[in-house]
Amino acid sequence: MYLKALELNGFKSFAEKTVIEFTDGITSIVGPNGSGKSNILDAILWVLGEQSYKSIRAKDSSDVIFSGGKNRKAKSIAEVSLLIDNSDRYLDIDFTDLKITRRIYRSGENEYLVNNRKIRLKDINNLFMDTGIGKQAYSIIGQGRVEKIISSSPKELKELIEEAAGVKKAKYEKEESVKKLNDVQSEVEKIEYVENDLVSRVSVLKEQSDKAKLYKALTKKIDTYKLMVIDYNIKQKDKSKNEIKEKIDTLNEKIKEVENEFSVKESELTKLNVYRENSYEELQKKKDINVDIFKELEALKTKVSEITNRASNLDVEFHEKGKRRENIEKELVGKNTVLEKSTSELNEIKRLLDEKNSVKNEVEKELEKIKEESFSIEKKLIQLQEENRDFEIEKMKLNGELEDLEKRINLAKARINTILKEKSKILEDFEKINNNIKKYEDIFSKNINEIEEKKLESKNVEEELYSIQRNKDEVSKALNELNYRNTNLIAKKRALENIIENNETFHKSIKTILNKKIDGVLGAFANLIKVPEEYQYAVQILSGGNFQDIVTENDSVAKKCIDILKNERIGRASFLPIETIKTGKVINDLPKGENIIGFVRDIVQYEDKISKVSSFVFGNSIIVKDLDSGLKILKNGFSDRIITIDGELITSRGRISGGHKTKGKDELFERKKELDEINEELEKLNKNIQIHMKNIENIQLSEEKSFLLVQEAKNDLAKIENRNLEFNNEFENAKSEYSRSKRELDTISFEENDNNEFIKKQTLKIEENNEFIKKIDSNIKENNKQILLFTEKKEKIKDTTELSNKLNEISIESAILNEKFINNKSRYEEISEEYNKSLNEKKELDIFFTENKNLKEELESKNSKTIEVIKQKENENTKLLEEIRLLEVEIRKLEFNEKELIGNVKDIETKIILNKNEYTKHIENFTKLSKELEYLAIEHSELPREEINEEEYEDINDENHSIAIKRKMSVNEKSRMDIGPVNLAAIEEYEREEARYRELRDQKNDLLKSRESLFTLIKDIENEIVQKFSHAFHEINKNFIYMCKEVLNNAKGEIKILNEENMLDTGLELSVKYKNKPEQTLLLLSGGEKSMLAVSFIMAIFIFKPSPFTFFDEIEAALDDANTKKIVRLLNEFTDRSQFILITHNKETMKGSHRLYGVTMNKEVGESRIVSVDI
DSSP states (O other), rough: OEEEEEEEEBBBBBBBBBEEEESSSSSEEEOOOOSSSHHHHHHHHTTOOOOGGGGGGGGSSSGGGGOOOOTTTOOOOOOEEEEEEOOOOOSSSOSSSSEEEEEEEOOOOOOETOOOOOOOOHHHHHTTTTTTTTSSTTTTEEHHHHHHHTTHHHHHHHHHHHHHHHHHHHHHHHHHHHHHHHHHHHHHHHHHHHHHHHHHHHHHHHHHHHHHHHHHHHHHHHHHHHHHHHHHHHHHHHHHHHHHHHHHHHHHHHHHHHHHHHHHHHHHHHHHHHHHHHHHHHHHHHHHHHHHHHHHHHHHHHHHHHHHHHHHHHHHHHHHHHHHHHHHHOOOHHHHHHHHHHHHHHHHHHHHHHHHHHHHHHHHHHHHHHHHHHHHHHHHHHHHHHHHHHEEEEHHHHHHHHHHHHHHHHHHHHHHHHHHHHHHHHHHHHHHHHHHHHHHHHHHHHHHHHHHHHHHHHHHHHHHHHHHHHHHHHHHHHHHHHHHHHHHHEEEEHHHHHEEEEEETTTTHHHHHHHOOTTTTEEEHHHOOOOOOGGGHHHHHHHHGGGGGGEEESSHHHHHHHHHHHTTTOOOEEEEEEEEEEEOOOSSOSSSOOOOEEEEHSSOOOOOGHHHHHHHHHHEEEEEHHHHHHHHHHHTTOOOOEETTTTEEEOTSSSSESSSSOOOSOOOHHHHHHHHHHHHHHHHHHHHHHHHHHHHHHHHHHHHHHHHHHHHHHHHHHHHHHHHHHHHHHHHHHHHHHHHHHHHHHHHHHHHHHHHHHHHHHHHHHHHHHHHHHHHHHHHHHHHHHHHHHHHHHSSOOOOOHHHHHHHEEEEEHHHHHHHHHHHHHHHHHHHHHHHHHHHHHHHHHHHHHHHHHHHHHHHHHHHHHHHHHHHHHHHHHHHHHHHHHHHHHHHHHHHHHHHHHHHHHHHHHHHHHHHHHHHHHHHHHHHHHHHHHHHHHHHHHGGGGGOOOOOOOOOSSHHHHHHHHHHHHHHHHHHHHHHOOHHHHHHHHHHHHHHHHHHHHHHHHHHHHHHHHHHHHHHHHHHHHHHHHHHHHHHHHHHHHHHHTOOOOOOOEEEEOOOOOOTOOEEEEEEOOOOSSOOOOOGHHHHHHHHHHHHHHHHHHHHHHSSSEEEEEETOOOOOOHHHHHHHHHHHHHTOOEEEEEEEOOOHHHTEEEEEEEEEETTTTTTEEEOOOO
């Protein structure tokens, strides 16, 4: 990946569209101060997503848009684009060419685009994350950033290495996971709140569900007894039906006998018919055989004729093949002689060829041996000559080095004299500067104390603000819980209202009628009255079965409802028609006695239109506090029912009902009570919510006031820090002067010692070189002796020309013999093939004569046998014709018998018809009885099969047993009535709420698992961050040590971890120790030393993870020419890994650049322009 170009349009001082193209290597941008050079770097930071306008030297967003000048209008938009070649897919996006654009309007609206398609700032940050490129990355070093790196906090230094380590994305994932973890924890808390409320609700529903299940179990028993009775009646009917069936079966037997007789006769007829048909077939077969025999006779006669002709042709073939066999025998004798001669010639040629090849191999071996000896001597001579040449070159180098060393020693001595003079003057200046530094340090200490006091004041105000915000969070959390509780209660309220509105508390039959909204149906009696809570149980007992009766306007409506129940087979219901119900005489005065509460009709509230129904149900009944009071009133002559608050009932005739309560209040009462309680709780909740909302408003006001105090404290602190910053600049200048002076003194001392050491070392080096030159002369002399010896030996080696000629002659003779051998062998193979063909033909002829020698005699014998077969076939055909004649006579007899049997079958058929008519009459009686059973079956099918208890079901044996079962059924029906009102919907509702509770519990478990997974994920991410950071740190530290050694004259540099026990939150610090100097704080380094150290740090990161392109803005500002050259040389070493774009004033930097751009500015307009400069 590399940066192709930068486009600016309307950004800061670049009013018009400006394109700066970049190539490989170093590109420098030069120009006078204020020309707009640094605006180019600001543009890079801005397009990469910088949100702090202070970081790009602007107050607000409008400052980055060209503001206009003399005769020049301001721009309404600023736009910057980076054009990037991404063919290596360094950036994780599927584009080869990338254009990344940021655009801003005067309104402050920002747009980010990739290849002219809008994206988010987040997408830009994700694209460059962990690449080394970005607004805060190590690849972009703006003005003052070098100084800032040195003075960076330990955390900020660590962030630079984290960028190179590629852990930014992992840190972002960790932050997201922590957010998710907090969300999961919040959800768990909500579920636990709902879960506690649901447990109590499920408990109540379980009790109601158990009651409903008991009701259903009794219903199941009753239905089972009904089924037993119906089955008994069906069995009795079946018995009568079986008696009729016996009569039908008897008649059926008679019909079967006649039908069997009919079948026998019909079978005889069929057999006779089959026999006749078979006789016809047999006759036809015999006729067919007669035809086949005739055809065989004709074929045999033809065969006799053919055998006769074959015998006459065989004599001619014997004569011709005998002549051919004699000719072949002669040819075989001649070819055998030729083959024997060819074999002898081939063996002789092979012998001569082997002899020649053996001689050829011996000559080749001798020739190869001579060549190897000659090559070995030649190689040794070349090696000795090369050694002598190397010795001469080394000797020349050493002589040149000796001259250079002598010159350098003389220069070093001259430099020592100059140094001693300079050192005296520097010592005098250093003493004055040291006194100034002590004064500045006293002032610096006072400033620090003042800042610390203000920071403490600001911290106290911030803590107060934090306390208010924490209180606000707690109140908000409580408000959320109240709202959540409010939502749950509203949902419960709706559910209860739906149950009451949809009549879910009534039996299915009552619910059906009420839900149909029939005209004239006023509702269930229980729904039309309102009873104070303390009297509900007493009124419920007193009402008895009337409690769930349906109130109608007249009996016609009641009849209509009963018809609906019958037609839909739903069940039964009781009705109270206002028009026709009869009521007794109303007593207005209460009887005398103690503890009388009042008439029930007065305690119960209802509308006037059902007052007649109320009188019917309650009459003149009264409520008393206890049973004793009721009994006394009865004895005093009260003639209506008396009910106590606890539900003990005394009838007008003295019957008393009471005891332990086995059932509670009617479910409708319970539902209405629950609904009232919810409404009360909702009212309290709403009041509480309003109080919390008011508290939040008050807290927000306090928060705003506290926030203003925090801002005021921060502003005061900023003013003091700014004032201190100005002093610090003066102090820093003084320290820089002190450091410079001390460094000069150290440098002078170091240079003096270094030159003395240099003179010693170089003198020793001269002595070593003279010794080495003597040794080289000795080696050359020895090599010359060896060369002379090997040259003489080479001349003595035998000449190989004669052997080579001899080898050529032998090779030619061998090739001729080989060609002759191949030709003779080919001719031998051809003759051999012809010989084999003739031999094979002779063998075939011998086989023919052997096989056909006795053929003629065989043919004559075969002809005689065929004539004998013909005679046999003629006799066989004569017998067959006689059999055909007899078979035709028999068939005529069969046809006569068949006609007689057909008459008998017709008589039997008439008897069958008469018996079947009688059978039909019995079937009609049987059908009539079956119809009666069908009605019973319908009644049987109407019973719900799923409600039958298979274990209790048993067959009824007789009428007494049937009566006993009916009695049991009656007892169970009474028990079911005693249960009282039942909420059948509670079974489903309990199952639903129980399922909801289980689901809620499962959700909670899932969330707890998610929480554990998130804990694990965060731990894994932290491990990954530590692992990657540790690896990057150790590598970058090695690189930093190396760079300090190379760039800072063998200085010892190191990056230190402040807390190795906590790698996630620890910081880093830089340490440097110059040669022959004590380790010192980085703040006391000179500007040049800081720049060199910062560059060493950046390049250490760069070696570990090179950035595709790097921007430096005046990094060499504090450096001298020597160090600038060193920096430029260092950057050139890395141009194969990155592009470097430098903003500079330095001539040395310009000299080391591959391309130059100049920036000029029209001061009147305030507009910058780019000018390309030839290097």
